[in-house]
Amino acid sequence: MLYVFDLDGTLADTAPDLMGTLDHVMTQAGFATTPAEDARSLLGAGARALIQRALRQQGATVDAAREDEMFRLFLAHYETRIADETLLYPGVEAALDELERTGGFFAVCTNKIERPAKILLEKLGVIERFAFICGQDTFGVAKPDPTPLLRTIAASGGAPARTIMVGDSKTDIATAKAAGVPVIAVDFGYTDRPVQEYSPDQVISHFSELPKAALRLLG
Structure with a gap:
């Protein structure tokens, strides 16, 4: 059984480093910082979308060239602090160990750009635990x-x-449903509404619950 994970808000709590990078980019461009408590509603669709959402929140707009410049600055700065405060969620490695013992193998399909995702x-x-890592730019x-999910599955040999x-969001659930793949949602990730509202097949509140949730899906 192949398990394909989202990254931000699913495998790892990346909000502190992402929001810190966002603040750097926004202040460099002459805008205000973004309250940390807004992370759940802003994150999850990639760096460019994060910048766009932060600008919208401030009622601001920029032209395409300036947005590209802010995006490039975001990627460059993020790599300098990519794991300063980011941590795997509790229980991730133990859950992977347990799933692996029953024949599971793993991949990542994220809206992060591939290079920073791998870093x-x-x-x-x-x-090394993931057979394939797909970013927003991997398949265009x-x-x-x-x-991207279907091609990640194929590239992983699944x-x-x-x-x-x-996954942790409406985006992940919609992706899985469109691909005809069952989806387990974590309820501690980056979503502005309770993830249950998007009707995933199972919901977990800790990675220790993942193996049993997978078993329920497999009947």
């Missing part, structure tokens, strides 16, 4: 389009009928 997973010490299309998606 982060390496710094967190878990990159982002979630909730099902293409099959949709033997795959479970694990």
Whole structure:
């Protein structure tokens, strides 16, 4: 069984470093910082969307060239602090160990750009656990389009009928449903509404619950 994980808000609590980077970019561009408590509603769709959402929140707009400049600054600055405060969520590695013992293998499908996704997973010490890591730019299309998930499954040597998606947001749930893949949602990630409202197949509140949730899906 292949388990495909989202990254931000699912495997790792990346909000402190992402929001710190956002504040750096926004202040460099002459805008205000963003309250940390807004992270759950702003994160989850990638760096460019994060910048766009932060600007919208302030009632601000920029032209395409300036947005590109802010995006490039975001990526460059983020790599300098990518794992300063970011941590895997409790129980991640133990859950992977347990799933692996029953034949599970793993991949990542994130709306993060591929390069920082790989850098982060390496710094967190878990990159070798994933057969394939797909970023927003890997296949030129982002979630909730099902293409990156389906191509991640293929690249990992899996099959949709033997795959479970694990994510934290409406985007992940919509992606899995469009791909015809069951989805388990964590309820501690980055979403502005309770993840249960988007009708995932299972909801967990801690990674220790993941193996049993997977078993329920498998009947």
